[in-house]
Amino acid sequence: MPVRTKLRKRGLDVDPLCPWCGIEEESIPHVLLECFCIRRVWFAVLGVHVTGATSFHASVLQILEGVGAEMVARFFTTVYAIWEARNACVFEDRELSIGAIMDRVRALEAFPRPTVLPRSSIHTGVATWNRPAAGWIKVNFDASVRRSMAGFGMVARDEEGMILAAVTLASVMMQSAGLAEALCLRWVMSLALELGFFNVCFETDSLQLFQWWRIRSRGCSYLDLIISDCRSLVSSFTLMDLLFVRRSGNTAADFLARGASSFAVWIEEGPPGLDTFVASDALASMPA
Incomplete structure (x- = not known):
């Protein structure tokens, strides 16, 4: 993910500080988990306080240990909503809104999940056109x-x-x-x-x-x-x-x-x- 610390390492002249807090450098663990500006999101979503992350991967393993599939889905839905909000801040000059992030998480969770279509056999192949499943x-x-x-x-x-x-x-x-x-x-x-x-x-x-x-x-x-x-x-x-x-x-x-x-x-x-x-x-x- 093109966070500012990575862009700096690749030679781009960008401000390395987090676009939200403006205090610490923007790394993946910081912008998605640790920044004090978004910790309230994680407490509201999963009831956890995220601090001292050595890496995003390590934090994921720690937070999701022993939880069910629904919580795993909610975690990554929230990550996606946070990254969307970050991009809106950087590229559209929008202010951080915890409420907007929470609304986005709820909207994504309510998105219909249609049944995945079965793959066709390579050898026989479907001979006629078939209608897609609902939602596809x-x-x-x-x-x-x-x-x-x-x-x-x-x-x-x-x-x-x-x-x-x-x-x-x-x-x-x-x-x-x-x-x-x-x-x-x-x-x-x-x-x-x-x-x-x-x-x-x-x-x-x-x-x-x-x-x-x-x-x-x-x-x-x-x-x-x-x-x-x-x-x-x-x-x-x-x-x-x-x-x-x-x-x-x-x-x-x-x-x-x-x-x-x-x-x-x-x-x-x-x-x-x-x-x-x-x-x-x-x-x-x-x-x-």
Whole structure:
């Protein structure tokens, strides 16, 4: 985490003092646990006084020893809310508000936690489009390469099978279909965040891409770097998964990729012709 002491060690000319108390240097244990300005938060949340932390890791082990899963979740929810408040102070010049932090903790704890979707089998693959679980958004995406030019397509749908957004992108020079699929994944993940989708199940019909994602390669090829970029975006989502589906279950995204002629965005609708594929998917995925 880019606290000021670490930024100073990396050569940045920044004030090392805590933006809240202005007395001690801003280290990870200090800003998240020890600063007297936020000790009241920890007493209110867990009923503990945090002092003398040698490291954040050591403090976590000490505080959470023997507690249940609910308290563990509350601890890290509070850490997240404190870090948000710190960033608001540094970058937006907001004053510290203990009440605002507590409200944020309560809001995060009340956030719905949908059931995680089961992963598809690599060998058999789902042959038809399936609706996402309640609280999730399913984003199907595909890349189409013709004459060294690529077209990208994505369609986002809710648990009822209704279109939330459809997007196309064209005129991208491409060397291979595999590279196009990886670039499409990076594009669609960034796009989902821009659209405000944070509980997302991404679905691809590229078995090669799905296997690359599972292998977690740390090579230095251009493809490895793209996959690494995609992994860096995962933490921006509340919940995220990548599934494999057969091409017959990804026809809507394939239609968009093949027909892409420009960058175009449709909200709660799609281009002419997409409704046919969406209606077919919705019918095939209708609960028995």
